[in-house]
Amino acid sequence: MLFTGLGFAAEGGEAVHVAGPNGVGKSSLLRLLSGLLAPFAGTISITGPISLADDRLALDSDQPLGRALRFWAGLDGQAPPALDAAMQAIGLAPLADVPVRMLSTGQRKRATIARTMASGAPVWLLDEPANGLDTASLALLGDAVEGHLRTGGIVIAASHQPLPWQSHVALTLAPA
Amino acid sequence: MIGKVILRDCRRSWAGGAAAMPIVFVLLVATLVPFALGPDTALLRATGGGILWIAALLASLLPVDRLIDPDREGGVLDQLVVRGMRDETIIAAKLAAHWLNFGPPLLIAILPAAALLQLPGETILRVGLSLAIGTPGLAALAIMVAALTSGLRSSSALVGLLVLPLAVPLLIFGAGSLGPDGGSALKLLGAASLLLVAMAPFAGGAALRAGRE
Numbered sequence: 001m002l003f004t005g006l007g008f009a010a011e012g013g014e015a016v017h018v019a020g021p022n023g024v025g026k027s028s029l030l031r032l033l034s035g036l037l038a039p040f041a042g043t044i045s046i047t048g049p050i051s052l053a054d055d056r057l058a059l060d061s062d063q064p065l066g067r068a069l070r071f072w073a074g075l076d077g078q079a080p081p082a083l084d085a086a087m088q089a090i091g092l093a094p095l096a097d098v099p100v101r102m103l104s105t106g107q108r109k110r111a112t113i114a115r116t117m118a119s120g121a122p123v124w125l126l127d128e129p130a131n132g133l134d135t136a137s138l139a140l141l142g143d144a145v146e147g148h149l150r151t152g153g154i155v156i157a158a159s160h161q162p163l164p165w166q167s168h169v170a171l172t173l174a175p176a
Numbered sequence: 177m178i179g180k181v182i183l184r185d186c187r188r189s190w191a192g193g194a195a196a197m198p199i200v201f202v203l204l205v206a207t208l209v210p211f212a213l214g215p216d217t218a219l220l221r222a223t224g225g226g227i228l229w230i231a232a233l234l235a236s237l238l239p240v241d242r243l244i245d246p247d248r249e250g251g252v253l254d255q256l257v258v259r260g261m262r263d264e265t266i267i268a269a270k271l272a273a274h275w276l277n278f279g280p281p282l283l284i285a286i287l288p289a290a291a292l293l294q295l296p297g298e299t300i301l302r303v304g305l306s307l308a309i310g311t312p313g314l315a316a317l318a319i320m321v322a323a324l325t326s327g328l329r330s331s332s333a334l335v336g337l338l339v340l341p342l343a344v345p346l347l348i349f350g351a352g353s354l355g356p357d358g359g360s361a362l363k364l365l366g367a368a369s370l371l372l373v374a375m376a377p378f379a380g381g382a383a384l385r386a387g388r389e
Contacts, residue, residue, distance in 0.1 A: 034258045036388055052258045056251025060188060074180055075259055 001040070001176060002028055008171050012122070012152035015145065017163055020173035026158035027054065029173070030125045033156060051076075051121035053112040053129065059100045066096030069115055076119045086118035089147075090140050105132040110141075117144055124148060126157040130164070138164045177261065178269045185273030194242065198235035198278045199285040205231040206289035217294050224293035225303050225354035231289070232282055232307055233343055236314035240335050243274055243322035244384075253384065263381035267319060271376050275315035283307060299354060306353045306365060313346050313369030316376035323380035327387050342372070 002025035010016050018026050031037045033044060034052045059068035066087070073083040087093045090110045095103065103111065109132045116124050124145075130138060142164030145155050149165070157163055189195045209227050213219055247253050256266055283304055290300040321338045325331035345368045352361035 034254075036254055036257060038389075049260075050258060052255070054251065054254070056249075056254070058251035058255045060184075062191060071180065071184055072255065075177055075256075 003173060003176065006042075006171075006173075008169055010154050010156065010169055012154060013149050014154060014168040015149055015165060016154075016156040016169040016171060017167035018156065018158040018171045018173065019160060021160065021175065024173040024175055026160075026173060027127050030054065030127050030156065030158050034125055046123055048123055049119070049121040050123040050125055051116040051119040052125045052127070053116040054125075054127040055112075055131075057100065057108050057112060059111060061099070061101035063100060064097045065092065065100055065103065065111060068100050069111065069118070072115050073118050076121070078118055078120050082120065083114070083118040086114045086144075089144050090114045090117065091137060106134060106137060109133060110137055113141060113144070117148070122153045124153065124155045124157075126155065126159075128159050129157055130159055130161055177259075178265055181256065181261075181266070181269040182273045182276070185270060186276055189239075189273070189277040194239055195277045195281055197238050198232075198282045201235045201238060202228065202231045202282060202285040202289050203292070205234075206292040209293065220293045221295060221299070224290065224295045225299055226351040227293065228286060228289060228303050229307070229310075229347055229351045229354075232311065233314060233347060235282060236278055236311070236318045237321075237335065237339060239274070239278070240318050240322045240325075241332065243270060243319060244326040244380075245322070248326050248384070248387065254388075257388075263384040264377040265381075266384065267323060267380035268377040270322075270380075271316055271319045271373070274319055275312050279308075279311040279315065282311060302354045302358065306350045306358075306362060309362065309366050310346050310350045310369055313365075313372040314343070316369075316372040317342055317346075320372075320376045320379050320383075323383040323387075326383070346372075 008016060018029055020026055028037065030052065032039055033046065034050055069083055069087070070080060073080065084093070087096060090113055092107070092110055092114050095107060109129070113126065113129060116126070129141060133141060145165045148155060205227065210220060213223065253266060257263065286300065286304055286307065290303065295303070317339055321335050324338065325334050328334065346365065349361045349365035349368055352358060353365055
């Protein structure tokens with residue numbers, strides 16, 4: 001059992017910060033929210049599409065970054081300009097022609113965030129979004145999240161470190 | 177959505193050169209068999225069709241460890257599920273892509289392979305027809321086993337054990353349809369192939385779901 005008696009609610013425009021030490025179940029909570037895991041007991045209800053940015057890249061390593069991301073944007077029903085704007089906003093635009101396998105840790109992280117930004121989903125689930133990002137990228141991420149919140153989106157981020165935006169709900173998981 | 181997933185799988189297979197593998201494999205078998213059995217035309221004609229069927233069965237299993245595992249490991253399957261795609265749909269897409277990547281190339285490879293085994297034209301036609309009917313079943317079998325063994329270490333030994341009992345009907349009916357009155361065997365081959373294709377999305381989907389827990 002990872003956690004019991006957990007409950008929270010977020011409305012449009014609100015950000016949730018799930019904090020806690022390593023291995024306490026932050027990522028599992030996000031997987032529960034995204035429907036990849038089923039809760040043993042209790043209910044989860046989310047209105048609208050969700051987008052998950054976790055630690056796995058899910059991009060074809062032999063393809064250029066832009067084309068690999070376009071596959072997902074296409075599945076999300078987004079036009080290429082939306083993806084270009086997201087890549088621009090997170091500072092990935094110059095890397096569009098670089099094969100995915102040559103990207104660094106921080107660039108990979110930003111690629112997963114760009115996919116979520118371009119998805120058009122109102123609910124963003126970000127797993128350790130600040131991992132491996134440099135100061136400039138952190139600022140870009142903060143701007144992107146605040147922009148999303150302003151348009152009525154919800155951001156649920158799991159991170160053990162401070163995040164560059166104001167969270168409305170703070171949820172700290174403690175070891176059982 | 178399903179079309180895009182199929183296209184991606186096909187692109188990956190062609191870009192990685194995996195699509196040429198069944199052709200190379202079948203030609204290798206057809207080249208080696210006359211060395212092992214001797215160049216006796218009558219013997220080659222009698223055994224050639226069955227040998228091509230064995231080669232096709234093994235060729236369908238060549239990419240088993242690459243069908244599901246890399247996508248599960250890389251998070252692609254999770255991203256598809258988050259987008260609302262059902263596990264059954266994912267497996268159906270993978271099945272279609274796998275067949276497209278190995279069925280048609282295999283049918284092309286049959287022609288030079290049959291020449292190497294000195295098969296008469298009529299037998300070539302029968303082999304081609306039975307493989308066209310049987311390869312979807314072989315693809316379904318490979319996908320099901322790939323989904324079941326995905327994430328297991330040293331799964332290759334398990335693959336053989338799982339495939340063998342389910343592949344035997346396809347092989348019997350497929351090779352049986354090459355005989356003088358193979359019409360009924362061809363129908364049974366079609367039935368076995370259909371059954372496997374119909375079963376694969378549900379069995380594979382359940383395996384993917386169980387693997388996520």
